[in-house]
Amino acid sequence: MANTDFKGIMIRDVEFKFPKLGATYKFNTAENRSEECNPRAQGAAYSVGWTMNADAARKLQTELKQHYESCTTKAPFAKIFGMKKLDDGSFSFSAKRNGVNGQGEENPKPKVINGLKEPLEDVHIWGGSTGNIKVTAYPVTSPSGEGGISLLIDVVQVVNAVYGGSSGLDDFDTIAPVGKIQDPDLNDFGVAAAGDPFADIPKSAANDLAMDDIPF
Numbered sequence: 016m017a018n019t020d021f022k023g024i025m026i027r028d029v030e031f032k033f034p035k036l037g038a039t040y041k042f043n044t045a046e047n048r049s050e051e052c053n054p055r056a057q058g059a060a061y062s063v064g065w066t067m068n069a070d071a072a073r074k075l076q077t078e079l080k081q082h083y084e085s086c087t088t089k090a091p092f093a094k095i096f097g098m099k100k101l102d103d104g105s106f107s108f109s110a111k112r113n114g115v116n117g118q119g120e121e122n123p124k125p126k127v128i129n130g131l132k133e134p135l136e137d138v139h140i141w142g143g144s145t146g147n148i149k150v151t152a153y154p155v156t157s158p159s160g161e162g163g164i165s166l167l168i169d170v171v172q173v174v175n176a177v178y179g180g181s182s183g184l185d186d187f188d189t190i191a192p193v194g195k196i197q198d199p200d201l202n203d204f205g206v207a208a209a210g211d212p213f214a215d216i217p218k219s220a221a222n223d224l225a226m227d228d229i230p231f
Contacts, residue, residue, distance in 0.1 A: 022082045022152045023169065026075070030145050032064035032107060036127050036171060037138040039114040054114030054121045061125050061168060064097075064109040065148060072098070072106035079152050079164045086154040090162030096155065097166060110150045110166035125168040135173050146174040 033049075039059035040049040052059050067075065076095055083092050097109035116122050127138040130146075149169040156162050 020086045020154055024075070024078070024150050024152050024166075025147070026065070026067075026150065027147045028145070029065035029067060029148065030143060031140065031148075031171075031173075032066060032142045033109075034063045034140050034142065034144065034171075036061055036063060036125055036140070036168075052114075056114065059114030060111045061114075062109060062111045063125075063148065063168060063171060064107055066101070066105050066107050069104050069106065072108075075108075082152050083154050083162070083164050088154050088156070088162055090156045090160060092163060093161040094163040095166070096157070096163050108166065110148070110168045112168040126170045128170065128172050129176075130172070130174050132172070135176070137176075137178065139178070140173055141177045141179060143177040144173055144175060147172040 035049070038051050039054045039056070039061055041052045041056055041058040041060070042048070043050050076098065079095050080092055095108070097111075099107050101107055112122055112125050114122060124138075127135045129135045148171050150166040151169050152164050152166055154162070155165045
């Protein structure tokens with residue numbers, strides 16, 4: 016029987032912030048910055064953030080709260096972990112995938128695809144890239160006792176990639192890569208997307224996430 020605590024959420028047309036999809040990082044408190052590390056290091060995780068306008072963010076928050084309240088939980092709902100209000104009134108969100116799962120095995124890297132749902136050749140994108148992301152929402156209780164939803168990375172689709180800044184590139188047109196769509200598990204993404212974007216997450220992703228330690 017599927018674990019109904021896991022809910023796939025499709026989020027479209029967002030700008031990515033601080034993407035760390037090609038390697039795991041941890042936060043260095045001494046230097047107050049994130050640094051690349053081995054997936055087995057304490058606190059190692061892949062991560063990505065994105066921004067949404069106030070209306071879209073509140074709609075997402077309502078959906079996530081409703082999911083939390085549909086799960087078997089003990090603590091009252093308090094927050095969406097990784098959701099923050101910005102000075103301009105918009106909201107930022109973040110999702111992670113830990114370097115290792117609860118059994119001490121390394122988690123696979125998040126799947127990152129291009130506009131044609133093929134593997135993105137260079138996943139080390141910069142902030143300012145845009146696209147779609149499928150996350151998995153899961154109810155958690157923080158060490159301080161706050162109940163809420165944590166977002167885990169499932170698949171990231173990069174429609175417009177930014178690498179190392181765009182200075183000097185404005186004279187060029189953006190051209191989509193060519194190729195064949197081969198993976199039927201990615202029907203929520205790209206030009207061939209069809210059906211309910213909130214369909215159940217694929218079994219492979221559910222199995223990975225079921226053993227993942229929930230990040231705070």
